[in-house]
Amino acid sequence: MRAGLVNGLFTMIEASWRHLIQVTLPEPDAVQNRFYSHLSTFMTSPDNVAENLKSRLDFIGIDAASRQRSEALRGHVEKHLSIALDKFYDKLIATPEVAKFFQGRQQMDRTKARQVGHWQAIAAGAFDADYFRASAQVGLRHAMIGLEPRWHIGGYGLIVETLITGLVGEIMQEILAPRRGRFGRERAPTSEEIMAGAAEMALGLADLVKSTLLDIDIGVSAYFDKLIADAHEADEAAKARISRAVSLTGTVLKDVAAGDLTSRITADFEPEFSQIKDDTNAVADRLTGIVGQLQRTSRALKGATGEILAGANDLAERTTRQAATIEETSASVEQLSQAVVENARRTATASDKAQLVAKSATVGGDAMKKANAAMGAIEASSAKISNIIGMIDDIAFQTNLLALNASVEAARAGDAGKGFAVVAVEVRRLAQSAANASSEVKALIEASANEVQSGTKLVGQAAETLLDILSGAEESAVLIDTIAQANKEQAAALEEVAIAVRQMDEMTQHNAALVEETNAAIEQTEGQAGELDSIVDVFRIEPGAQRSLPAARAGRPKQAAPAPASLGNAALASDWNEF
Secondary structure (H helix, E strand, C coil): CCHHHHHHHHHHHHHHHHHHHHCCCCHHHHHHHHHHHHHHHCCCHHHHHHHHHHHHHHCCCCCCCHHHHHHHHHHHHHHHHHHHHHHHHHHHHHHHHCCCCCCHHHHHHHHHHHHHHHHHHHHHHHHHHHHHHHHHHHHHHHHHHHHCCCHHHHHHHHCCCCCCCCHHHHHHHHHHEEEEEEHCCCEEEEHHHHCCCCCCCHHHEEEEEHHHHHHHHHHHHHHHHHHHHHHHHHHHHHHHHHHHHHHHHHHHHHHHCEEECCCCCCCCHHHHHHHHHHHHHHHHHHHHHHHHHHHHHHHHHHHHHHHHHHHHHHHEEEEEHHHHHHHHHHHHHHHHHHHHHHHHHHHHHHHHHHHHHHHHHHHHHHHHHHHHHHHHCCCCHHHHHHHHHHHHHHHHHEEEEEEHHHHHHHHHHHHHHHHHHHHHHHHHHHHHHHHHHHHHHHHHHHHHHHHHHHHHHHHHHHHHHHHHHHHHHHHHHHHHHHHHHHHHHHHHHHHHHHHHHHHHHHHHHHHHHHHHHHHHHHHHHHHHHHHHHHHHHHCCCCCCCCCCCCCCCCCCCCCCCCCCCCCCCHHHHHHHHHC
8 A cells, every 4th residue: 555655656746747848859869969068067066056955955844854864764775775676677677668778687787786876875865966966967867868757757666665665664563572661571562652653654754755756856857957958959950940041042032032033042951941942943943944035035026016116107107198198188179169168158148238238228218208108297287286276376365355354344343353353364374375385386386397398308309319229239139149159059069079088188097097006006015025125134044144224115206297288177187186
């Protein structure tokens, strides 16, 4: 049961350490190359060793009393140590996973001899700097050969099992052994003595277990410190290799991005990065081939488009001259046609004006007749008004007489007729005013009648003059109509000629436009070929060759068409000017 508890304790310690740090062991050669440098760190740092050991002893609880108890049990431990180590190494021989680390029984015996001295120091509680370095050296050696901590911990479990089993048996015999009583008689130990002895044995065994765990802790810590340091060193070396590979690859890619396709990775790479080197160089080689082919194609395309453009420019120039000549002819015919049409229009306008004058003269004659009739009617009305005014004079005269009679009668009546006399005076005054006004109106009407008679004579004379004008206007209108008809016939003939010339002009203009569009398309193609040439010229595909920087390509100036001598057709002229 005690052995099971000890093995369980060591198994739990081993599992805790394995769960705490998971590392991959470096190559054995790499461990051997760095083992002694790592070990020298422990051996040449006495202050660090002392402080490290003291912190462990304080934490686990090994003090001066513990060392005294360990010294008291030293004889028992040394007695069973050889047996425990024999069992341990017999177990190693039977375990292939561990036996492979030893070259034979002689190496095991040498290792066992060194381990006896180490266990004697543990049993004596001699925990000093030499002990610490020895324990650390065990862990470093295990790390060097690749022996996992589980075998270290498991082996210590087997050794402690044998030691505790032997110690418990011997110590319990001593506790239960008879004691000398009074008068030299032997007596059995009391229960208090047995419990005290058992308690002291428990403390001694606990010290032995603590010492064993301390030794395991130092060894395993050195083991994992060594692995962590190796892992860090390996990580730094890997980072350096990766950085070098990235730097060399980046240099080539930067040169390629700048247009230098001759750059390659020539440095030796580690085997794991050789694929990057090969792929980068293959990309540069492939890109060099593509750019070289593009350069040759772009130069050939540029030459071909240049020749086509020269021919198209020559054709455009000839077509332009022909179109300009036809346009001048069309413009001349059109100007003549416009002049004839303009004359016909003016003749028609003159005819319209003459007819309008004749109509106006006719209307004026009618108006004169009506005016003459109106004058007669006015003269008759004046006579009637004179008669009416005569009647008003008679009425005024009679009213005046009546007023006089009324005044006489009022005077006869005396005071009673005074009011009537006032009325008679007022009536007489009104009659006199009416007579005066009537005389004035009569005089005005007589003067107006005289003027109407003079106007009637003048209107008659104007009517005769208008009749003469009407006759001359009608004759002029007939002559102008004849001229206008002749101009229309000439304009129609010239219009047919102008249409024929215009159609020729339109066809020539259309052909010139097509030639110009073709010329523009060819020039655009040539420009694109030049741009492609400029783009691929940026790359240098041969060592020592100069690279040209991309620049804006100046477009080939278009050959301007000769300016037409005349405007010609307005719609076609605006389209032609665009070219």
